[in-house]
Ligand SMILES: Nc1ncnc2c1ncn2[C@@H]1O[C@H](COP(=O)(O)OP(=O)(O)OP(=O)(O)O)[C@@H](O)[C@H]1O
């Protein structure tokens with residue numbers, strides 16, 4: 001029987017998920033994993049589509065991972081709608097969903113359930129989770145500056161998902177560009193037998209990068225947030241026409257556009273697109289222009305949005321090729 005004939009199975013325990021994947025592999029099927037935090041949009045579904053092209057069966061995981069959130073961040077208000085997510089995944093032709101209640105040991109007396117694993121709410125109980133994965137240098141710039149706990153939490157949960165789902169291929173979005181680079185490096189450095197695929201950013205018709213957190217923006221904030229993608233498009237044009245030549249000029253202009261629209265900039269930075277090291281010019285290498293900014297939420301607090309573009313992209317493809325030629329086949333930019 002073809003795997004397409006089954007109703008979408010939803011697994012909530014690591015043991016059941018692993019058993020299903022192993023059965024698929026025993027039947028000779030290649031498995032792809034699409035890790036998500038749910039509240040799915042077309043960006044996520046584009047990853048499922050890409051995964052279907054790379055493998056015979058696609059597993060999507062839905063899990064809002066507490067260890068990548070700090071206590072002051074939005075774990076509690078992160079949008080969630082698992083029933084709608086399952087319907088979207090079924091319609092997209094996904095083959096299984098991994099929807100664990102928790103991926104961390106329950107701490108006796110820890111209180112707060114899953115949210116007690118949010119950084120800063122951790123229990124010091126001797127039986128609590130204490131093993132983490134860190135990609136030392138790549139995790140430091142950009143999001144690592146304002147969310148120092150973030151990539152340690154991401155790498156740890158992605159490692160767990162890899163061990164549970166045992167995928168041949170894992171698909172990530174380049175909206176979370178640094179995350180994609182960090183995972184590629186982790187897979188290379190720790191010898192995971194997994195091909196990591198990074199897919200392009202899906203945007204709304206007006207240019208806003210699709211993001212689950214967009215749902216928390218007020219109509220006015222959403223309008224103001226368009227300054228991010230406008231800034232990126234301005235930079236692409238200005239650099240292509242050599243109207244600006246210095247990275248700091250580009251950053252200052254884009255920052256000005258976002259601030260003028262009322263955004264609170266977390267960072268606007270230009271770094272080498274492959275290794276996230278510093279760059280001094282815009283012509284001899286692929287350059288990542290990455291942005292994170294806050295806009296007021298519809299309810300309380302702010303919504304932090306990220307977006308990016310790669311300037312001088314032809315160089316990026318060449319650089320990616322270079323790394324594969326060194327024998328690290330696990331990463332691929334499509
Ligand atoms: N617009 C997008 N285009 C392509 N991939 C995306 C897009 N948005 C998210 N992804 C990818 O989907 C995967 C799961 O991301 P996640 O569930 O956190 O969604 P998100 O929309 O990024 O949420 P958030 O609002 O928290 O940033 C990640 O690999 C992420 O890069």
Ligand SMILES: CC(C)(CO)[C@@H](O)C(=O)[O-]
Pocket residue numbers: 035036037063065068154157158176179
């Ligand atoms: C990769 C991920 C699912 C890990 O929690 C998350 O960081 C995300 O959704 O990008």
Ligand code: BAL
Pocket residue numbers: 037068176
């Ligand atoms: N993709 C975003 C994950 C986070 O911000 O926690």
